[in-house]
Amino acid sequence: MASRPQPTRVRKLPDERRAEILRTAARIALEEGLERITLRRVADELGVRPGLIGHYFPAADTLVAEAFTDAATRERDTLLPADEEGLAPIDRLARFLVRLADGTYLDLSRLWLNARHLSRFKEGLREAVGAQETVTRTALTALIEAGVVAGEFDTDDALGAALHILVTVDGLGSYANADADIDVRLDHPALDDMAITTAEHELGLGRGTLRARL
Amino acid sequence: MASRPQPTRVRKLPDERRAEILRTAARIALEEGLERITLRRVADELGVRPGLIGHYFPAADTLVAEAFTDAATRERDTLLPADEEGLAPIDRLARFLVRLADGTYLDLSRLWLNARHLSRFKEGLREAVGAQETVTRTALTALIEAGVVAGEFDTDDALGAALHILVTVDGLGSYANADADIDVRLDHPALDDMAITTAEHELGLGRGTLRARL
DNA sequence: CCGGTTATTGGTCGCATGGCCAACTGGCTA
DNA sequence: TAGCCAGTTGGCCATGCGACCAATAACCGG
Numbered sequence A, B: 001m002a003s004r005p006q007p008t009r010v011r012k013l014p015d016e017r018r019a020e021i022l023r024t025a026a027r028i029a030l031e032e033g034l035e036r037i038t039l040r041r042v043a044d045e046l047g048v049r050p051g052l053i054g055h056y057f058p059a060a061d062t063l064v065a066e067a068f069t070d071a072a073t074r075e076r077d078t079l080l081p082a083d084e085e086g087l088a089p090i091d092r093l094a095r096f097l098v099r100l101a102d103g104t105y106l107d108l109s110r111l112w113l114n115a116r117h118l119s120r121f122k123e124g125l126r127e128a129v130g131a132q133e134t135v136t137r138t139a140l141t142a143l144i145e146a147g148v149v150a151g152e153f154d155t156d157d158a159l160g161a162a163l164h165i166l167v168t169v170d171g172l173g174s175y176a177n178a179d180a181d182i183d184v185r186l187d188h189p190a191l192d193d194m195a196i197t198t199a200e201h202e203l204g205l206g207r208g209t210l211r212a213r214l
Numbered sequence C: 001c002c003g004g005t006t007a008t009t010g011g012t013c014g015c016a017t018g019g020c021c022a023a024c025t026g027g028c029t030a
Numbered sequence D: 001t002a003g004c005c006a007g008t009t010g011g012c013c014a015t016g017c018g019a020c021c022a023a024t025a026a027c028c029g030g
Helices: A014-032 A039-046 A050-056 A060-079 A089-101 A106-118 A123-149 A158-178 A189-202 B014-032 B039-046 B050-056 B060-079 B089-101 B106-118 B123-149 B158-178 B189-202
Strands: none
Touching: A014 A039, A014 A050, A014 A060, A014 A106, A039 A050, A060 A089, A060 A106, A060 A123, A089 A123, A089 A189, A106 A123, A106 A158, A106 B106, A106 B158, A123 A158, A158 A189, A158 B106, A158 B158, A158 B189, A189 B158, B014 B039, B014 B050, B014 B060, B014 B106, B039 B050, B060 B089, B060 B106, B060 B123, B089 B123, B089 B189, B106 B123, B106 B158, B123 B158, B158 B189
């Protein structure tokens, strides 16, 4: 407290301001959708004038793309932390899938749905989505390969298995999304376990093996 | 030709005009996205004034929701025709899945992605999506049940199997969509066959059984 | 303490959207 | 043929958007 760098700063350092804007935009994207990221909206949120946001992001599309990348990265780090090296691959996978199924990450699946659709119209976002997709796919494939080496998984196509799992997770996200706040929500046991079941089947694990790891 | 009802009609009958507007809006939705359905856009397409569209659809959201329903219904009738009674369930399913994998129906999967996302903001569309989802799910479930009765499929949870297939199809649609027009497009055999493989596994069919039905 | 750099302001523009409404006129009916 | 109903027009409004820019003032270095 005694040695606070800028006690009563009015103007912020560019890096600090830029990061602040990005963080705010990412939060808006997760909570309300990427199309709600607006120069005015972000400015209001930060208590500054819209022009300032435009100053840091001359093209609004850039802000949207970077906000998505920021949000997707942070969420992935929570779902599939890179610094869990001490943990066995099978346990990392189990945690990843269970966290997803938790429903806690409804916002994230909505964000992906949002981004995938919006990328149809926004070049920069399309590239960002592709990049994030690659990162996730690569990380999961590496995890599976590590598990194969460790003798925990049995598959001769780690990428194929990763794709199957990710496609399933994505499909589930779409479904869950549709009836998010309706009471008519479809509730079937197959939906709850689908991702885990798929992973177990794809990796040569017995039914219930993954869930049992918790 | 001799007894053409309205040879040079300028003003159209309400039902006729309304259907014409809906058809146009549905086409725009399939080709360019639901958010391109605009009073002005549809009007231009039909060579009339924007106000006229507003006259038939006092709330623009209604037009969007009905256009989606129209497009989704037409496309479903092509993919899974109801009047194929002569065909065995297993053959109907095989045709359904192969048609989907064809890639011919990229527009349709994009439309669903579009609708699922946009339904977050539009009440009417949300209901329409739910309704269409129910129709498709019900039709596929009935098809599977018929196959079980005929001894072609083996499952004790037709709905669960239908859900698994539909979730997979949806997930694939999302993936295919993302890299639609990029050359970096991910190409893995597991993706091409995933829906069919899932169906075969879920229905107790041997690998390659479904594709062999063509 | 002063001068220059630049973060920030505050406003304006052009554009697209949906909604609204009075006026016009095509075409049916009595 | 006269008249009326309603399909259709044309124009207006408020709103929200991104882009742009000159002016201002906060901060930092000399």
